[in-house]
Amino acid sequence: MVVRAGREFLAIPGPTTMPDEVLRAMHRPALDIYSAEMVELTESLLADLSGLFATTGRSYIYIANGHGAWEAVLSNVLSRGDKVLVLESGRFAIGWGNAARAMGAEVEVLRGDWRRAIRPAEVEARLRQDRDHSIKAILAAQVDTASGAYNDIEAIGKAIKSAGHPALFMVDAVASLGCMPFQMDAWGIDVAMSGSQKGLMTPPGLGFVAANDRARQVHKTAGMRTPYWDWTEREGAEHYRKYAGTAPIHLLFALRQAINMLFEEKLDNVFLRHRLLGEAVRRAVTVWAEGQVLGFNIAAAAERSNTVTTVTMAGGYDPVALHHYAKEKCGVVLGVGIGELEGQAFRIAHMGHVNAPMILGTLGVIEVGLKALDIPRGKGGVEAAIEWLGESVKA
Template structure:
């Protein structure tokens, strides 16, 4: 095809040009005497992204799954009880990883389209008088279903129960895109990945551990080597790594963090909400419902949209890809063939998303889905043009200041 193929999956996301240039550098000595002058300020600025003063940032050459593994193997023992809810493919995979490491996972199964059940968590924690639960898992953003959960509500449940369990958050598709407050919410382990809100290629597990988690890592009983916190700490303290780091990605991360901090985290969050609302307006105009069952569950980084009965989302994705040159996210596991996903995180703006909506609309009509031509695009356009949303006002204010 002519032109550029457009990427609207919820990860990997688009890599901005300045980040790509930051990555495209000659190989360097990862033990050079001046490396700490680069790495130590980067560690400090990453703490700003996690909103922590006391936590410790780690960069592992891995995907977010590697970050999950690092979190549990450094802080838990075989047979430890873990409380987790399963409401999508990625919350399911995290549970599976825990079980493979011989953890005793107390699973709360939830309808796909809902998120972490705060009431059930509160009940289970209050009932656990002997404090056998050592960790509580929260997938802040379930990418498979476009569902966002309330991390602060889980912290409240822990505090109300007077429960000492550590709080673990999968923030792979949320951190650096939607509000996350490590210290304020009392998060002990937070995991993210380079290929989502950090706007990089895949390959870095970006995570943060609280002082409580770091203390637990000194006596944790699960086997680990590559992901050992203590090995990282010993070398990171002097600005180096225990093994060869992916320096090109880390150079790109420096550029990405600068972009996020220059935009301002609150502005980043406002932009993601604003862009997501436009996609939701389009889906509503098409009379297609979201997989997320209520507005309180709506994700600001990905929208999972249900097709009417009798239509296959796999056919929709193939049509969009081959005929119109756009990549949309597939339905996974329980929702395979029933939903398609539009990612709206990272380096994204209104016109980019309007092209996604236009291509999707054409592919939907090609499949015979009964929607009115231009309806979704028009609904998103009118929302984005509106002066009544806070993000537009914010942009005007910033432009005037500049």
């Protein structure tokens, strides 16, 4: 017996659920890639991506996922042997650092904890020790989708400035862009990157990079540059060079529609929607945690992200069983624990194309699964989420 039918609902942190309008935008013939319409599409997207990153710097579009965008950032500003400082708060900054190491950089990890965000004071202290400025770049993620950590990028930028260190500050905004405030220029970020498949509600396959003038100056002497990723190549006058070849036309149609939807909603409202729905999830988990089995992976409430919540499961209970139940019986796909949390946690995404019925439905299915699997939990998690939204979303 199951209670699922029709479209499966993704509650995973990427790819996220795509709006029907975005899917429809792709259902049209390809453009002439040499046409004025193609040029206008590219120019509008590059300008709007710079707006989303909140930078006066240049943006670039790659036919790649986030891992490709990582490589695009590294190859454009580093030379082999350069030292990179990675700020740990989960899996993804570490993964970016691993890519840098494989490309020939020297990598140092400022050890953190999968249960907490980056500590800006620790960053400042390490940079003050680097008196000869051997560290050339600093890598951090605004949100780590494995741990669920939210890192205060503004405070980290201030710590770097306070230390008087010239390293480039480079930030992964894959799980935050278009969902949470991001102010590249105001926060002292030199290079930022993101991807299409999360808050930007577009199919996987597009990677985005934004770079300020300081990073582009460093780029001129970077020794890792390769033709496909190279910013200089992509700044050429011929349109096809913007994509190092044929443009990903249908993904661009989708992205254009998705960004239009974000701007129509207005970014401040988008950010508020994510904050309210993220808190609704946290209210439910707080209640469930009363059963002494479920809990937040991120210990401090202020360090939990508005785009994904990682829920740990103790006492010998299996989060994979809950994942299977939700998917096979109810048609909701939860995120599994990954990295250090494999087999110990599940993840609830609340990013991109999400609204109250989607979140309340997901929470309801989780509560059904907890009941069916006889997993101890506090009673009334969904009610707590409803209570929060009823208080916060005024009539």
